[in-house]
Amino acid sequence: MTARSRLSRLVRDGRDAPRSAARLLALLVLASAALMVVDARGGTSGDSPIDPARAAVGTVVGPVEAGANSAVRPFRALGDAVRTNGHLRGRVATLQEQNSDLRSRLATEPVDRNRLAEYDGLTSAAHDTGYTLVPAHVVGIGAAQSFTRTVTLDAGTSAGIHADSTVVSKDGLVGRVVRATRDSATVLLAVDSQSVVGGRLASTMKIGFLRGNGSLGNGGRLSLDLVDNAVPPQVGDAVVTWGSGKGGPYVAGIPIGQVTKVSTSPRELSRTATIKPYVDFGALDLVGVVVAKGTHSDRSLIQADGKVQ
Amino acid sequence: MGTAWRAAGVAGLVLVAVVLQTAVLSQMPVWGVTPDLVLVVVVGVALVRGPEIGSITGFCAGLAVDLAPTADHVAGRWALALAVVGYLVGRLHAERSAWGGDRPLDAVLAVGAGSFVATSIFALSGFVVHDATGSVGRMLVVVGIGVALDMVVAPILLPPLLSLLRRLRPAHQALI
Known part of the structure; x- marks a missing residue:
């Protein structure tokens, strides 16, 4: 082989490597696009x-x-206690000087107490609303990069949960199950900007639609568009779900939030009420999923009469 | 070490990143945004192994993010975004080998650029398939915070990650 042909081969090889990578990328892009089309087409029908x-x-x-x-x-619960509670800060400081056994007990004790209080709250929520609940913990929160506000629960179809079940906490409406596998369920939060919930003003019984603003923290608000604008909503009015029949996706009578502001738009001749949700979406832990009475479940159900079975 | 072992090692890293990101880092978000560990792993693999392996790893890792719980978007969007990032960063690897240098700052900048490209592609693909996206303003804020967070975790994660990946690399590529 002459030097010249060797050189030209080297140049060709050098060019071929990126070219084959680009070909591979084109293939992968096509595969992703195909996947999106297949999923998006099927996704609308569920x-x-x-x-x-x-x-x-x-x-x-x-x-x-x-x-x-x-x-x-x-560790997370300990961090919260230190940040939010002035006297706990001092208590933790003294305990830090004591032995590690006491420290670890301090770390888990507030969690246990909080959880007990949450179970108590959920039991009374089942009693107040008259629905049977499956208790579940929030184990994952979707990042804002995905532009939908979803959380994962540690219970799925084996606990009796299926898609389009209502999810509540002790304070009120959390959202609805969009997808359930055997041991996990994905919940679309009511505060998500794609979520639409049918709501009813408790004082006038007027119905409307609530949309979220996508923010999980203190800024999390829902906007209520009333179907009938004759009677304006009042600040302080409570809003509950109006229920979409057959128990899904939203059962009736679950508290959602309180009207904090009413704004009028002269151009659209309609009133929009801003609702502050009762649920703190940034601190979700124990939630209850509404299931039909007598559902077969591998974990204990909280019955409407407050009993745990 | 055989190809299968190397692939299993990379797959294990991706899986650990997916779980850490959805279950652990999501507990401490900054304005709802969490550092994208999967992206850091994909950038690391692409830097060490080049555009082919980079884009394949990006595609598979993106698919895992698309399908794992908490995901509620059309599948294939993160796969597309991370495959492109794997390719682009892999091309950078080829250039780097031409300089013959290994500058740590480049890797961190690659993560920042990769984060920008990936989140942007993900958000734009949402417009195309009529999937959920926020307003454009909110999108830019999220992309901005995401890039900043990823560049914060990159200097911590990349040195051990890169040295691990170099150990997982076939002998004939060990020049760089």
Whole structure:
């Protein structure tokens, strides 16, 4: 082989490497696009061909997420107590001088107490609303980068949860289940900007539609558009779900929030009320999923009469 | 070490990143945004192994993010975004080998650029398939915070990640 042909081959090889990578990228981009088309087309009718793959990944990853979450839970609760509670700060400082056994007890005790209080609250929520609830913990929160506000629960179809079940906490409406695998369920929060909930003003019984603003923190608000604008909503009015029949996606009579502001738009001749939700979406832990009475479940159900079975 | 072992090692890293991101880091978000560990892993793989392996890893990792719980968007959007990032950063790797240098700052900048490209592609693909996206203003804020957070975690994660990935690389690529 002459030097010249060797050189030309070297140049060709050098060019071929990026070219084959670009070809591969084009292939992968096409594959992604095909996947999106297949999923988006099926997604509207609720039975996407991708769903079995989702269920399979959820079955594998769901329990791992739940395990990782319960491992960091005590540390997170300790951090909250130190940040939010002045006298706890002093208490923790003294305890830090004591032995590690006491420290670890301090770390887990507030969590246990909080959880007990939450279970109590959920039991009374079941009693107040008259629905049967499956208790579940929030183990994963979707990042804002995905532009939908969703959370993962550590219970799925084996606990009796299915898509389009209502999710409540002790304070009120959380959202609805959009997808459930054997051991996990994905919940679209009511505060998500894509979520639409039928609401009813408790004082006038007028109905309307609530949309979220996508913010989980203190700025999380819902806007209420009333169907009939004859009677304006008042600041302080409570809003409850109006219920979409057959128990899904939203059952009736769950408290959603309180009217904090009423604004009028002269151009649209309609009034929009801003609702502050009762639920703190930034601090979700124990929630209840509404299921039909007598549902077969592998965990204990909280019955409407407050009993745990 | 065989190809299967190397692939399993990378797959394990991606899985750990997906779980950490959805279950652990999501507990401490900054304005709802969490650092994108999966992206950091994809950038690391692409830097060490080049555009082919980079884009394949990006595609598979994106698919895992698309399908794992808490995801409620049309599948394939993160796969597309991370495949493109894997390719682009992999091209950078080829250029780097031409300089013959290994500058740590480049890797951090690659993560920042990758974060910008990936989140932007993800958000824009949402417009195309009529999936959920926020307003454009909110989108820019999220992209901005995301880039900043990813560049904060990158200097911590990249050194051990890159040295691990170099150990997982076939012998004939060990020049860089």
